[in-house]
Amino acid sequence: MPELPEVETIKRVIEPQIQGLVIDKVTVKRPEVVAYPAADEFCGLLTGQTISHMTRRGKFLIIWLNSNDRIILHLRMTGCLLLTPADYPEEKHTHIIFSLSNSMELRFSDTRRFGRFWLFRKDEADTYSGVEKLGIEPFYAELTAEYLNTHLGKRKKAVKECLLDQSAIAGIGNIYSDEILFTAGIYPARPANNLKIEDWERLAAVIPERLSYFIEVNRITPEDYLETKGQDYRNTPFLQVYGQESKPCPKCGETLCRIVVGGRGSVYCPVCQRDL
DNA sequence: CTCGTTTCCTGTTCGC
């Protein structure tokens, strides 16, 4: 489940290795993975194009071409991008292969097939992918207590659900919402309209701090990334609460609890994150 | 605008 830190890691690993390469051929094995345009058109339009650079927006990756056409992709739950030699063993569930001019291949695999690709021409409006609906990037200066209070402070739903709302803040998923709320000392199921300005202030500070921390500890070399099939950089040793149910709280030693908030499993410390 | 529900998918875990 790549969230902002993992997507940023993938960008940092892949981008330097594909810049300036030409896409010689595109093979789509699962047409439904290409959301727009039709898969054959997707292949046709990309063949022969040169890769300029990559950017990230929330959990989306954008591969820019010299023509200013752009590939947009979302990895969703199990999507994975891997740059491999052409003769490298193919991962199960590989759905798209970009054959590149240095005889390497950029491969997209996705067990659960939730991940999607879009391709937009230069100046073509993106009304499909959802990028346009995203809220602010967590590292932008606009992420202030005032912004959070204005956009989320009147909502009745749980603060955790608000953090997961991509149209408010882009890039936070289930793992890092739990981590952020733990660091901020806020109970995940607490209604957003119950938070005080001090709570929003803590969140405004903790959100970029936690995300940049996890990007930092995520650092991985291209060699290790390929070696581990793009799977083993997931911060597991650094998570304080996510997946740590019934283990002791790293701050106070109390046993961590698990509840379901908005349909998502949520782990928290009943002492450090008291319900008010 | 906001809310809850359903859908998409397969690998893993769980209960009997």
Added chain:
DNA sequence: TGCGAACAGGAAACGA
């Protein structure tokens, strides 16, 4: 040991 059921979850689509 083996089977089916439940679970995991990002985000769109839907109805209210």
